[in-house]
Amino acid sequence: MAEYGSGTAAMDPATEAKLQAWQQERSSDPRGYYAKLRAQCPVDFEQHLGAGGDVTVATAAVLSRGDIEEVLRNTNIFSSEMGIMGSEEPVIPLGVDPPLHAMYRRVLDPLFSPKKMAALQPTVAAQVNEMIDSFIDKGEVDFSAELAVPLPCLTFLALLGLPGEELDALVRWKDIMIRPDIVAGSREAGAELQVRTAGEIYQRFGMEMEARRDAPRDDLISYFMTVKVEDGRNLTDSEVLRILFLLLAAGLDTVTISLQAIFNYLAEHPEAQQLIQDDPDQIDNVIEELLRWETPVQNLTRIAKVDTVLSGCPIPAGTHVIAALSSGNVNEENPESLTVDLTMGDKAHLSFGGGNHRCLGSHLARMELRTVLREWHKRIPSYRIKPGTQIEWVASSLRGIDYLPLEWTPAKG
Amino acid sequence: MKVSIDADKCQGHGRCYEVASEVFTDDERGRGQVITAQVPDHLLAQVRSAINACPEKAISLSE
Numbered sequence: 001m002a003e004y005g006s007g008t009a010a011m012d013p014a015t016e017a018k019l020q021a022w023q024q025e026r027s028s029d030p031r032g033y034y035a036k037l038r039a040q041c042p043v044d045f046e047q048h049l050g051a052g053g054d055v056t057v058a059t060a061a062v063l064s065r066g067d068i069e070e071v072l073r074n075t076n077i078f079s080s081e082m083g084i085m086g087s088e089e090p091v092i093p094l095g096v097d098p099p100l101h102a103m104y105r106r107v108l109d110p111l112f113s114p115k116k117m118a119a120l121q122p123t124v125a126a127q128v129n130e131m132i133d134s135f136i137d138k139g140e141v142d143f144s145a146e147l148a149v150p151l152p153c154l155t156f157l158a159l160l161g162l163p164g165e166e167l168d169a170l171v172r173w174k175d176i177m178i179r180p181d182i183v184a185g186s187r188e189a190g191a192e193l194q195v196r197t198a199g200e201i202y203q204r205f206g207m208e209m210e211a212r213r214d215a216p217r218d219d220l221i222s223y224f225m226t227v228k229v230e231d232g233r234n235l236t237d238s239e240v241l242r243i244l245f246l247l248l249a250a251g252l253d254t255v256t257i258s259l260q261a262i263f264n265y266l267a268e269h270p271e272a273q274q275l276i277q278d279d280p281d282q283i284d285n286v287i288e289e290l291l292r293w294e295t296p297v298q299n300l301t302r303i304a305k306v307d308t309v310l311s312g313c314p315i316p317a318g319t320h321v322i323a324a325l326s327s328g329n330v331n332e333e334n335p336e337s338l339t340v341d342l343t344m345g346d347k348a349h350l351s352f353g354g355g356n357h358r359c360l361g362s363h364l365a366r367m368e369l370r371t372v373l374r375e376w377h378k379r380i381p382s383y384r385i386k387p388g389t390q391i392e393w394v395a396s397s398l399r400g401i402d403y404l405p406l407e408w409t410p411a412k413g
Numbered sequence: 414m415k416v417s418i419d420a421d422k423c424q425g426h427g428r429c430y431e432v433a434s435e436v437f438t439d440d441e442r443g444r445g446q447v448i449t450a451q452v453p454d455h456l457l458a459q460v461r462s463a464i465n466a467c468p469e470k471a472i473s474l475s476e
Binding site: 073105106109110112113114115284288345346347348349350352354355356358362363366 | 424425426427428431432439441442443444462463465466467468469470
């Protein structure tokens with residue numbers, strides 16, 4: 001998840017600058033960055049941050065596909081129990097280990113299954129088209145501000161049963177959670193703002209829960225409050241809050257940055273736009289291949305519960321172990337992974353993680369991405385990045401593009 | 414050829430039933446299920462694609 005949050009003690013400017021530099025280099029060119037690290041050692045102990053942006057803990061970033069899979073799958077050694085984004089208590093299910101984790105996933109998986117997401121698809125398609133309506137005649141748009149940011153937020157509000165007017169508040173919350181330092185102006189102030197905002201979010205969700213306690217509605221909050229888990233009990237209020245917090249923390253920016261990375265690639269590759277125009281059925285393959293190639297969520301973090309060894313490197317207990325998904329997805333161990341083929345949707349990738357914590361929202365994300373690509377290309381088949389724009393990737397493990405101006409020739413009439 | 418999914422490895426990525434929809438389907442949690450265990454020759458390419466696509470290496474094909 002995001003690299004910022006607790007554990008962000010004040011740093012000297014030189015350390016801060018170094019941190020900014022490698023993160024910028026990684027976001028701008030993750031494939032080159034990780035190839036360089038791999039050439040030195042299969043485990044990186046120098047760069048990368050601990051969970052929640054902690055700069056004080058020992059970290060080990062694993063770079064080979066095999067080690068990444070081991071870290072994601074071996075929950076006996078690699079624990080997920082940690083707070084994120086200002087939430088002191090582990091969020092559910094991201095910050096919970098087995099066996100409790102399996103109990104939560106049994107309840108949550110069916111809510112985010114492909115069939116459930118297909119039922120939500122027409123709502124998302126309508127939202128996408130409404131957004132396109134608002135800018136198509138202008139022949140240009142900041143894709144980030146006008147589509148990539150608001151779309152996942154509106155989908156989230158619809159899922160939770162909250163009114164669309166909450167959009168602005170939601171965008172502010174998720175910005176503070178993802179990059180508090182930028183919103184607040186410094187890492188220290190950001191960490192404080194993030195904790196305060198997490199409290200505000202918990203309080204707000206608590207109010208929504210109260211409103212549904214006696215009068216359940218047809219939405220996810222009501223569902224969480226009434227569902228029975230395996231021993232026949234209800235989820236506690238604390239559990240429901242920590243699930244809602246996770247959905248907010250993990251479900252918004254991840255889709256936003258995936259849209260930005262994919263549309264940036266497509267805008268720079270007219271032949272890819274042509275492929276979609278000639279055969280819209282390729283859209284699913286295009287998305288899978290670009291999720292792999294761009295790896296918008298660049299890493300996941302676990303904590304070593306015991307002393308262990310990866311690729312011959314000793315990893316002491318307590319080390320924050322970073323599974324560098326970008327490095328696993330594009331890696332000379334597998335020569336086929338070093339090139340892009342947009343008609344190949346079957347190069348296995350770890351962009352939604354792996355093991356029992358596989359992204360709960362992956363089917364929601366895919367549905368949103370496919371809907372945007374389908375609706376956009378029906379109406380704007382050919383477009384480019386506005387000439388003169390310097391694309392700047394956000395220097396964070398969530399690799400996005402805040403400003404992505406696209407332009408096209410509007411239809412006459 | 415016979416195809417199977419290791420239910421302990423499957424995490425519900427959903428790749429198999431998307432790239433080989435005539436051989437696999439999804440359960441209520443989004444996990445893969447085999448619908449055609451004995452794979453006819455004309456579907457073998459689909460199955461191989463599903464094996465490639467599965468991030469958990471949960472699918473196997475045997476004689």
